Amino acid sequence: MTQGARIVALECQDIRFPTSLQHDGSDAMNPDPDYSAAYAVLRTDLPGPQGHGLCFTIGRGNEVVVAAIEALRPHVVGRSVDELVRDLGGFSADLVGDSQLRWLGPEKGVIHMAIGTVVNAAWDLAAKLAGKPLWRLLSDMTPDQIVDLLDFRYLEDALTRDEALDILRAGRNGREQRIEALQQTGYPAYTTTPGWIGYSDQKLVRLSREAVADGFTQIKLKVGADRADDARRMALARDAVGPGIRIAVDANQRWSVPEAVEAIKALAPWDPYWVEEPTSPDEVLGLAEIRRAAAPVRIAVGEHVANRVVFKQLLQAGAVDFLQIDACRVAGVNENIAILLLAAKFGIPVCPHAGGVGLCELVQHLAMFDYVAVSASTEDRVIEYVDHLHEHFEDPARIVRGHYLAPTEPGFSSTLKPGSLRAHSFPYGSVWQAIRA
Amino acid sequence: MTQGARIVALECQDIRFPTSLQHDGSDAMNPDPDYSAAYAVLRTDLPGPQGHGLCFTIGRGNEVVVAAIEALRPHVVGRSVDELVRDLGGFSADLVGDSQLRWLGPEKGVIHMAIGTVVNAAWDLAAKLAGKPLWRLLSDMTPDQIVDLLDFRYLEDALTRDEALDILRAGRNGREQRIEALQQTGYPAYTTTPGWIGYSDQKLVRLSREAVADGFTQIKLKVGADRADDARRMALARDAVGPGIRIAVDANQRWSVPEAVEAIKALAPWDPYWVEEPTSPDEVLGLAEIRRAAAPVRIAVGEHVANRVVFKQLLQAGAVDFLQIDACRVAGVNENIAILLLAAKFGIPVCPHAGGVGLCELVQHLAMFDYVAVSASTEDRVIEYVDHLHEHFEDPARIVRGHYLAPTEPGFSSTLKPGSLRAHSFPYGSVWQAIRA
Incomplete structure (x- = not known):
């Protein structure tokens, strides 16, 4: 045809x-x-x-x-x-x-x-x-x-073609059950909708409560502009959602290495689930140091990581607890598959970055492939969700009870409506x- | 006015x-x-x-x-x-x-x-x-x-504002003599003109001899496409220039970490002065490993290093023997001054990348500032030179007996002629x- x-x-x-x-x-x-x-x-x-x-x-x-x-x-x-x-x-x-x-x-x-x-x-x-x-x-x-599909150049010291094949072959076990699970309950999500830094305290509290009522078990707050604001907002959110809900925080690269260690320790009393982008995304060594100094608080990074070579080093250096792939930062599906395989090799869960416009639509496909064929697990794994701009897509991401439903339409869910x-x-x-x- | x-x-x-x-x-x-x-x-x-x-x-x-x-x-x-x-x-x-x-x-x-x-x-x-x-x-x-002029964000764990001030204050000693030395003999250069990979063996040999006759004490060859070609060309160049002339080689990122170690060892008999860009310029950890494994051959990198944060890590990780700044890769003069100060803090000589069009014209100013105000030395320091396209500039780089003459015209030597x-x-x-x- x-x-x-x-x-x-x-x-x-x-x-x-x-x-x-x-x-x-x-x-x-x-x-x-x-x-x-x-x-x-x-x-x-x-x-x-x-x-x-x-x-x-x-x-x-x-x-x-x-x-x-x-x-x-x-x-x-x-x-x-x-x-x-x-x-x-x-x-x-x-x-x-x-x-x-x-x-x-x-x-x-x-x-x-x-x-x-x-x-x-x-x-x-x-x-x-x-x-x-x-x-x-x-x-x-x-x-x-x-x-x-993959370019192994610069990866061989961490992941060879044969090792990638081994991971994928192991991922054949239980494949059908995982496809069925995705089709029935979807893939777990967390929401950043409550936590934008420009929102008022009231809006933060209201949206945090709504997120829990909607079935989310993890929310995320933006921090890093002002230490006192961060503590107050974290306390408000913790109070609003209770101790059983995970609250991740995201500093969007605002801190130097020593500042990050101090700021993370200051937030520790409210039990942050992870701290995201505490410093420059180019900081392989600095992130490793922050992670050691701030333990047991966990570090997440990836949405601004430039390519598979930097992801590889973050894993080699022990700099991350959660790897956050982004559908639009690296060279597309192929490079993201290489990154999923690197994460699997090092035993680090991938929790994709989303939000923006179209990121939820795109990255859900990569996380679901990760689950079916690579990691074979959703434990400690969540896809970010933000409830913006989905109405402009022909095949929008669908969230039910805190889960992304598995897309059923052919394609990558990347088609915007002609009117939009x-x-x-x-x-x-x-x-x-x-x-x- | x-x-x-x-x-x-x-x-x-x-x-x-x-x-x-x-x-x-x-x-x-x-x-x-x-x-x-x-x-x-x-x-x-x-x-x-x-x-x-x-x-x-x-x-x-x-x-x-x-x-x-x-x-x-x-x-x-x-x-x-x-x-x-x-x-x-x-x-x-x-x-x-x-x-x-x-x-x-x-x-x-x-x-x-x-x-x-x-x-x-x-x-x-x-x-x-x-x-x-x-x-x-x-x-x-x-x-x-x-x-x-400088942005210390992300640098504080390696270089504080006070440390930068100390380096610059120490650089006041002997400033006038160094300015005079620059005005009299210029700044040492090396030439890449003989070594382009597309040149024939005869052209390589002829240009290598000409470089020595012109007063250069260091030349550079491009390698990395074919192992046998690399060895043959290196042997020809060594034979043409004799043992007293430094021959640097440049692999332009062609190798993985293990390939680089092997390839460098294969070239060692001809005494390469440095090996440049053996692998991805994002490879902080990999370059450190190559440097350890290939010692005493020295590693040079920098023309494709994205910013001061990556330069900082290359220095922190002990990944480089020579830092190669580029006038046009990072955010201009200001960020390059931060990189010069980082190199001084770690005691690593800066040997700027040049060639291309305009790179010689621009980067000579940064190297001369480094000499006058930061490093206070030209030992183990050379600026790359390639004899291309200078005729298009109003104030072209001038080379005499293997040295860049200090520019005397006002400005950054960056003005192309209207006709060009x-x-x-x-x-x-x-x-x-x-x-x-």
Whole structure:
């Protein structure tokens, strides 16, 4: 059916949502984000589904990611659809390996995020053509097919191809039961909705109580701007939810290494479940030191970690208790699978970063694949959830009793509705025109 | 004279040189670079000098850096020139601290390189207005003025503000003699001109001999594509220059950690002076392991190191023997001064990366400031030199008997000639039109 079909265009759009007006998404480092997406469509000459991908940003600079996606066009347009979906490892390697574009990273920042967007769009296309949600397409691949997707360069001292195969082969045991469990109860979630730093104390307390009533067993608060505020808000939240609910805190990189140790000890009386991004995400050594000094409080990091090489080192250095993958920071599905396998090798649970726009929709597929084929467990594992902007997606993330329901629609759940695209196109969509008026 | 003057525009151009036609600049990771510059001009309403900055890239994607520079325009246009040049620390902090643009890094890749371009353009303007070459402007600042330029966030566990002040105060001793030495004999250089991987054996031998005849005491070869080629070329070069000349080798990130150890041991018989970028520049732990396993061969790294946080860790982990700053990778002069101070704290010599287009012109100023005010030594220190594309600059780097002569013209030596800008504007300049025809 797809024989002879080609990718005929790579279309890009700058999509922004004016979230800063409500302080939604505010934290100590990012006081006024406008959640945005550099949005890419791999258009084929087939009448049916196209490949949709997005890179989440927080406003200004979204156009720079669009420019970087456009720089990838020569690698994409004209390709055979059949060959593309048959060799998504080769496709990813072509993009990452462009010897001139590589200079802009290497393998980090804007160019890497743009590659991730296009690779993810190709996976959306592949899953739609296969008639499966992405998590299921990945879960149905053989261990050999999975490792063929991966770039082991720079990983061999921590994870060889054979070790990856062993992990995936072990993951075949109980696979069917785990698929069934996902289809019945979904994957556990936690919510950051109550804890944005710009929210009032009353709103924090009200939303914390609502989260528990909605079935969540873990919430997250933003901290790091002011020590006294952090303590007061943590106490309020603990009081609101009681001792049985986990409260994670997120410092969004605000502290130096010694500051972090002190700040974490100050929050310890309220039993934080984890402390997220206490310092720079580039701090392999510093995070390891913070973790040792702040024990038994646990450390989570990953949403801003640039690539698999840094994730590898965080694991090697014993710097993390929870690894937080992000669907849009690294070079897409392929690199995230490598990171899931690294985490499994080191026995560290993966608790994906989400929120923003589209991050929940995307990353749920990776966590569910992790459960079915890699970690084989949901113990100590949760996907972040924030109740923003899901209404703009064709196949939105669905939460029931604190769990992500397993997606059933074919694809990567990354398709924005045409009306949402039109209204939020920056700077001339109707939403932005209305704000200026 | 500048009272009331404003920055009235931030102009950007995409400038490319078709260097891939001659294999100039070819290495194992970058076989066909077209040396390029995302070029920025801070235009004032003064009749006199303007601020010129550039970000070196190797071709495709140069337009992405241009887009990122343009994203910085709101931070720049309308500023008072007086206030800008009086508080270049605050200016840099404003750019690095943009809470939305920060998401695109943080502090790495395209957005960080764009910030470096604009910060460097501001320094060019400041130096021109002061009537001094940049190295001299910096060398004439007091220790307190210098530390006010720096962002110590994430550095405090390795370098405090007080420690930086101590280093700079110690650097006042013998300052005048070092300035005089620079003005008389310049700063030692080494040359990579002979060693590009795409050059024939004959060309390698001929250029190696010429380098020695020209007064260089160190050359550099590109390795890492093929083990047998590396050994043959190393043997040819050693034979051509004799035992008294240092031969550094550069693997341009081609190896994994275990491969690097093996490859370095295989080259050891020809006495490599250092091995550069044996693996990923993100590999703090891996580089430390390579250095231990490959001793006494020395390790050099830095041209692709994303920011001061990673440099700090390379020093903390004992991963490097030589630190190679780059003028265009981090956030400009300010962050590079922080890196020079970190290196001084750890007693590691800085040997700047150069070549490309404009890198020699820019980085010589930083190395000379290092000598006058920070390290106070040129022992074991050399600046890379490649004899490409200097003719396009108003104030080109000048090499005599293997030394960079101290620049005397006001500014950062970053101004391209108007005719060169016109001819190499991509894709419609005359040089590119001729190639297409």
